[in-house]
Amino acid sequence: MQYPVTVKFNKPIQDWCEENRIFLAHVHKISGVYKFGTPLRFDVPVFAEPYATLPDRAFMTTGAFSYCRSSGLPQAMRVGRFCSIAVGCEVMGVEHPMTSITTHVMAFRKYWQNDITKMRGDAPEILKVTPGAKGVTVGNDVWIGQRVLLRRGITIGDGAVIGAGSVVVKDVPPFAIIGGAPARIIRFRFDEETIARIQRVKWWDYAPEHFAGMDLSDPRAFLDSLEERIAGGLEPYKPQPFNLAKVFSKLAGAAARTPPAAPPGWSRDAAE
Numbered sequence: 001m002q003y004p005v006t007v008k009f010n011k012p013i014q015d016w017c018e019e020n021r022i023f024l025a026h027v028h029k030i031s032g033v034y035k036f037g038t039p040l041r042f043d044v045p046v047f048a049e050p051y052a053t054l055p056d057r058a059f060m061t062t063g064a065f066s067y068c069r070s071s072g073l074p075q076a077m078r079v080g081r082f083c084s085i086a087v088g089c090e091v092m093g094v095e096h097p098m099t100s101i102t103t104h105v106m107a108f109r110k111y112w113q114n115d116i117t118k119m120r121g122d123a124p125e126i127l128k129v130t131p132g133a134k135g136v137t138v139g140n141d142v143w144i145g146q147r148v149l150l151r152r153g154i155t156i157g158d159g160a161v162i163g164a165g166s167v168v169v170k171d172v173p174p175f176a177i178i179g180g181a182p183a184r185i186i187r188f189r190f191d192e193e194t195i196a197r198i199q200r201v202k203w204w205d206y207a208p209e210h211f212a213g214m215d216l217s218d219p220r221a222f223l224d225s226l227e228e229r230i231a232g233g234l235e236p237y238k239p240q241p242f243n244l245a246k247v248f249s250k251l252a253g254a255a256a257r258t259p260p261a262a263p264p265g266w267s268r269d270a271a272e
């Protein structure tokens, strides 16, 4: 499939989301989020597992039972299972060059190339800026508090907690609770032994139906029971992730189309 892909939202897509439990703005919200005919654009492949809640008017790869209340996140973002992302989470934009005489866009964008060529009498050299990773990789059972800013390309480990208002510029270790600007480790959620055990058991590879009768508030007892069930043959929950652009395009039929490429020097990042 060639990206970008634009698909017009319609009744079959809405019904498919209902049937497959793909929520579109808040947990259980599907109908009424998009008017039929609204164009939905996918710049990259976006995958979702059942019971994923995608952000309002935005798409990103989202694992089962995760939800996100922030719509400003890039499609290149990858979120594991059972994550909670509060409102106001954003990923930092492109890095401007800092070793040239100026960090100004005239050094690396073509916005004013014609004007500047006229002013200078020669064409300015346009520095090549490596865009780097656009998204952030988020593990499983991660909780991101309100109004958090994340640096592009970082990885947030399983079980981490990002305190409200944090500016996160580095990878976050699994099960760390971090906060501040720049964010620093406040403490870890559990002792080392429990963290190692959770990472071994990977409870997020299972579904809530597998946790029947188990006490979520008692991690050790929970792990004891789950280990017992796994030893008894419990199989992980492995739904086939849906490629949303592919599924939606199929359901939109002829309505799917690829928009023309942006003019040279312009991109989605133009405002950066």
Ligand SMILES: CC(C)(COP(=O)(O)OP(=O)(O)OC[C@H]1O[C@@H](n2cnc3c(N)ncnc32)[C@H](O)[C@@H]1OP(=O)(O)O)[C@@H](O)C(=O)NCCC(=O)NCCS
Binding pocket: 084, 085, 086, 144, 145, 146, 161, 162, 163, 164, 165, 166, 177, 178, 179, 180, 181, 186, 187
């Ligand atoms: C981080 C958080 C989970 C608290 O964790 P905690 O381990 O219970 O932290 P405590 O309250 O015991 O505070 C421990 C230290 O961390 C600091 N701290 C707490 N939250 C912080 C934050 N968001 N940013 C920076 N520092 C923070 C405290 O000031 C304290 O510092 P000190 O030891 O120098 O006094 C909580 O403050 C938070 O940010 N929650 C997010 C809530 C939210 O956004 N909800 C949205 C709904 S999904």
